């Protein structure tokens with residue numbers, strides 16, 4: 001069985017700090033493999049152990065994404081593909097899915113594609129379903145359990161207040177939830193080995209595709225502006241007084257803003 | 261992949277309505293976006309269309325007109341009874357290609373977040389996920405979508421200038437519900453459904469609905485959240501009463517889960533759930549980053565803590581410095597009083 005896992009390197013937003021004015025300090029954030037994508041890797045590794053599988057991790061991003069790919073190999077993935085090209089820059093979900101989809105087509109036969117449900121930097125949760133559409137694959141989203149059968153795959157899907165068991169033919173694309181498993185720690189011996197392994201680097205010319213569909217140019221959405229939400233320390237309004245007085249003020253405020 | 265389209269051919273606002281067993285789902289999200297869609301359509305001087313797929317939808321379709329839709333597009337067939345990504349995508353994309361809406365809104369529920377990206381990819385258009393604010397640019401007459409980004413640390417305003425329909429998914433609990441008006445009239449149009457069960461690649465083997473509120477915390481409109489500082493004496497019981505009074509779900513921090521007072525399903529934070537309610541009331545919570553990543557996208561945050569320097573106040577819009585054991589009962593009393 002051949003499995004492709006799409007992983008994204010993201011800044012660790014849990015390490016975000018604010019300056020004294022309440023603005024975000026963006027520099028120097030450590031980069032990590034997106035947490036849901038580690039669940040996707042773990043799911044692939046579990047299948048590899050149970051049924052035998054060859055796992056290829058794929059990531060699009062700047063050259064330093066190599067670190068994330070090496071970490072995935074140190075966890076036990078077999079091959080890594082880095083999609084990097086200046087022309088890929090500024091891609092929104094559509095262009096990202098297009099690029100990953102074109103590259104996956106190039107990689108040849110596969111049985112399953114795993115992605116995370118969402119990336120913690122944008123929380124858009126769109127790239128997985130979009131790749132599925134591009135490649136015309138059944139989409140099995142929000143997987144909390146995965147069972148591979150004869151040419152079919154079954155998942156437990158957490159769909160809001162429903163839990164469903166759904167089954168589709170392979171190849172299929174599965175988006176992985178945090179509840180699916182606990183990702184393993186990279187193995188020491190593999191950590192050393194992974195630095196020897198080759199990472200396949202693909203640019204725009206290697207994945208074919210139409211120039212106008214890549215990167216910023218290929219992105220239907222445009223960022224107009226970014227601003228800090230009301231978050232600054234000075235912006236909390238303290239409601240003073242005895243418990244009774246402060247509660248009364250709070251209830252009034254909440255009514256005013258229609259929160260209750 | 262089509263090139264840039266003739267944009268003037270695209271007219272009207274569409275809203276995707278979720279159903280369960282033929283009726284609107286318990287969550288009011290679909291109605292919220294219908295209300296928001298009405299507002300946008302009025303701003304553009306255009307029509308609002310509700311799109312609903314399922315089985316036995318006649319009554320529900322009629323209701324959507326009373327809630328403000330000019331037109332309801334209905335795909336009614338047994339094969340559509342349960343949501344299925346591919347079947348729903350096929351039908352909505354087909355209808356959108358024929359009828360060319362300029363805007364398509366989808367709720368940012370689990371179903372909506374599964375469906376919307378697939379539609380947007382196939383129609384080669386942009387979809388802005390998880391919006392908390394929508395508006396029309398007065399000059400360009402295009403959709404302006406605002407969403408939290410970067411773990412909720414910043415807000416981003418996003419446009420889709422050259423592709424149609426302009427798509428957004430919308431968070432629950434942020435838009436106003438529409439008003440029901442018995443006098444409204446409109447048209448219900450049946451979409452042809454050619455798909456058969458045997459064409460469906462994905463089979464649904466089992467559907468289980470959770471009645472427990474625990475499962476709903478991510479879609480909750482209001483959350484009362486307990487920290488260790490709200491767990492002494494009968495404080496936690498009082499919090500439950502407060503939650504009831506506010507019609508809120510109860511959640512909490514990891515240490516509170518560890519004490520066994522709440523289940524892991526409602527632990528909020530890095531190793532728990534991410535919630536984005538209208539109102540988040542943090543009681544006795546210190547506000548470490550592992551917790552705040554799970555709640556920083558809430559619309560209004562109230563913090564009650566006895567320590568005026570607690571980090572949580574940096575995330576709060578309203579703060580009360582005090583002992584939870586005294587403030588919570590006072591708050592319950594005030595809420596009761598304000599109701600009379």
Ligand SMILES: Cc1cc2nc3c(=O)[nH]c(=O)nc-3n(C[C@H](O)[C@H](O)[C@H](O)COP(=O)(O)OP(=O)(O)OC[C@H]3O[C@@H](n4cnc5c(N)ncnc54)[C@H](O)[C@@H]3O)c2cc1C
Pocket residue numbers: 486487488489490512513514515516527528529530531532533543544545546547548550551554564565566567570582583584585
């Ligand atoms: C890898 C990792 C993952 C984690 N994941 C999560 C997670 O998902 N979710 C999570 O919540 N935590 C998580 N944690 C734990 C997190 O770091 C904090 O320890 C935790 O959030 C603190 O919980 P707390 O605010 O309830 O308790 P405390 O930090 O003990 O704070 C209690 C607060 O209550 C106040 N207080 C005390 N008594 C009263 C009173 N009578 N009235 C009013 N206020 C009072 C105190 O001033 C204090 O601010 C994680 C930690 C790690 C290392």
Ligand SMILES: Nc1ncnc2c1ncn2[C@@H]1O[C@H](COP(=O)(O)O)[C@@H](O)[C@H]1O
Pocket residue numbers: 006007008034036037040058059060061093096100114115116117118119120122123124125126127128
């Ligand atoms: N640049 C990328 N490279 C590889 N995979 C990606 C990339 N962006 C997103 N993905 C995958 O798509 C999932 C959802 O991402 P998002 O739509 O950004 O929330 C992630 O969990 C990844 O599995």
